[in-house]
Amino acid sequence: MSTMTTASPDALAQRLADSGLRSTPQREVIYDVILRKRDHPTADEVYARVRADMPSISLATVYNCLETLVQCDLVRAVNFERAPTRYCPNLHPHAHFHDEQSGSIHDIQLPAELLEKISSVLPAGYDAKSLQITFRGKAQPAA
Amino acid sequence: MSTMTTASPDALAQRLADSGLRSTPQREVIYDVILRKRDHPTADEVYARVRADMPSISLATVYNCLETLVQCDLVRAVNFERAPTRYCPNLHPHAHFHDEQSGSIHDIQLPAELLEKISSVLPAGYDAKSLQITFRGKAQPAA
């Protein structure tokens, strides 16, 4: 199926190959760690999780691999304020809700219809390649 | 008139007083510099502009004063990716368009109706205090 947007673990080698890159143990474990727990870890958090499986990995490699995964469109990098970059395995278009109390990030589904409406506010001559929508506030844990 | 959202230069002293803060020459000149040229300068750019009027000011003070102005809701701080924070004198709700070629930021007016629609996608329990919308792409200079 060619239209899937959430890649399976195997997709990694393929995507890398498509870009002329190699599938390495480091890239595999990092990708795996991000898919396993579908939250929004920072590079440091990824580093911590990966070291459980691969204690010898370096932080520089974590940064390098995350950058590679972002280039290959396998994960997305998101920034909130000036906090450390977070990495997001959700490749569908969506907004983020940043909970100020807990610091946690929640994905917010966006209807395609709304995305169109938002893009349509751009004046002529503006060609948007990407759109980032971030809410900030209080989120009560869902019952 | 109590509903104006773009403050006049005089509003500075009032707003500061409301928060129990003093109006200082440094705060005045920084606020003035930001209102004068309505773009999205970084702290460094503000520092450069302010030094024309007040050569002895320090960068730390520029950061301090900008922070104060943000607290008093006289300017807004906006972040793009991990680039230096920019300061925005436009207090109306609006989106930003980040032109990848020139690096410049353009304000995009948002209809109130659209803002409501966007906020309405939040599930129950999510209480958003602020909303940031950023486009990224190519902008042709308007004719």
Add this chain to the structure above:
DNA sequence: GCAACAAATTGGAATGGTTCTAAGTAGCAA
């Protein structure tokens, strides 16, 4: 399998925007 080349990883140093700190200055209150 081996040489040769390219890609990837590594630790540590460097970078750069921002914040912190401790000292000095300035304005207000008794």
Add this chain to the structure above:
DNA sequence: TTGCTACTTAGAACCATTCCAATTTGTTGC
């Protein structure tokens, strides 16, 4: 004045990230 507090200042510290130079790993052609 004497104090008190707010504010400014220079420089050090911070910290996420990137850079660098050296090594390791993988791949390709023989």
